[in-house]
Amino acid sequence: MADALLELRGVRIGMRERRRQREIVRGVDLAVAVGEKLGIVGESGSGKTLTALSVLGLLPSPPLRLLAGRITYDGRLLNELDDKALAAVRGAEIAMVYQDPMTSLNPLLRIRTQITETLRAHGADRAEAAERTRQVLGQVGLADPERVERAFPHELSGGMLQRVMIAMALAGSPRVLIADEPTTALDVTIQQQILELVEDLQVRTGMAVVWVTHDLGVVARLVDRVAVMYAGRVVEEAATADLFARPSHPYTAALLGSLPQTSTGHRDRLTQIGGTPPDPTRLAAGCPFRWRCPYAFDRCTEEEPPLLERGSSRAACWKEPAAWAR
Template sequence: MTVLRIEDLHTVVRSRGRDLPVVRGVSLDVDAGEIVGLVGESGSGKSFTALSVLGLLPEGARVTSGRILVDGEDLVALRERDRRTRRGSTVAMIYQDPMTALNPLMTVGAQIAEGLRAHGIRGPEAKRRTLAAIEEVGLPKPDRIARSYPHRLSGGQRQRVVIASALALRPRVLIADEPTTALDVTIQQQILALVDELRTEHDLAVLWITHDLGVVARIAARVAVMYAGRVAEQAGTRELFAAPQHPYSAALLASIPSPTDTERGPLPQIGGAPPDLAALPAGCPFEPRCAYREDRCATGEPEPVHRGGSDTACFVPRERWGVRGDAMEEPA
């Protein structure tokens, strides 16, 4: 069952007297008990998509059109007062850096309880649920952890506290924005396993935002690849890794080093730079960097088509990429 459905979402940021399109027609679904990976370069619109869902856009940014449905309810159409009640209880977020997500002047137990109190849960019940949330994420001695300040905990413990805070109200949708970036590999694997376990236990719909394709391969059932504010390709994780249908997806995968490939030379690079949102090209936004571009790519932006197990916004089928279909060279 689809829990989160984003339909043709458009979000802009006001800058120097004009609206810059940071999210351009994004559509994707996340089912109950499913993890969908959202990947792409910095500036591709991943985090703005997440913040649009939560209704936490920075000053000057706003959703201009589209729908964000959670269990059929359109969050965009709600008044801010009503949307605030859905934040935490319906949709919650794990942030990238727990040290900035947590208040250094409050104990972690007080911070978890603060979210509960905002939704009308107080007194002994708030304390009970705070300790239960801490215990659920695998932290020992919940009473001691609850009395601790963030600086007294390790990075992995702080991230578990952030997860506990996000899940304390039993939301239907969990958005994870690069939650393992600042952690070492061992702790990263523990956090991935924890989220996967909680996803199964609570039938969560999880949108996992990351730059790390290895993490996507580890936990996500499906992947959406973003570029210049749009979804360039959506596919099952196995299908995407086996045969990407968009040149940008192929370029990202070709840049992953393989520990078993000792004969390979320098890793392929994507030439050029992402487009300026204030001066997007008339055609496909990836066209200036694409080694497989055709004349029509410069004049029209492709709509998604189903091809090779993927929904891809590209005019050029993979079979026309020739011998360079598994890599990306810098355009001349």
């Protein structure tokens, strides 16, 4: 994609052991343009969080590392920047929000200190930093920003902390926001406020958004384009409306079918996906979804499908959806 602001090419993440390499993320290509909202969907172990962490060089290393691939932001190769250059990108240009706010805030520092510190590190003077801190805390819908500013993390509820984290991420007016399940632990009412806030900011500033989640409802609500991950790879990528209307990978179709929808009858049987997601480091040859796939045939056991064009979508499946009816 020519107009990609952030682009991942052939990203492989894993461990290098004495004899062999164990990959958890097995070759991911993703791109997000200015003003675009990309969703990365997957279950636990699919590699979605590691993919997100790799962008800013935040992989838990050791043992995990970027084994191969290129991560390009605005023409710069992020994975070859030194720590200092990467630190300048972090927060100021690409900001990240994590799932668990408690572990990403310093328990000994007041909220104000933590946000102004980040801003000062990126060159704001004391007055500017204080002003901006108050402003962003108000923007994320915290009712009493003055009180929150003076509070220590333990004095705030989970929902408030997650909003503080988002305020912190937004304080530097980043061009890309990467959010890893930032609303999963929150109540739906708070989640709604945060989704609205991100949408507002995105419209106003043209910020690009990468939203990592397992919640297809959030995907439908928020993002323009979706990448579905399974066993360390993207298995389908499509515009959000296309994905929901015409899933091109059996896994996507099964996920959609497993949710009770408005059209699902009360207590009707939900579509089960037999089995469990595989461990991406212990995969046999062939398609990793074939064990759970109702449409698998000979070829699926022999060869792992690459992402193939399927209309306006791309899917890693040997069969076209039209041929799914066995």
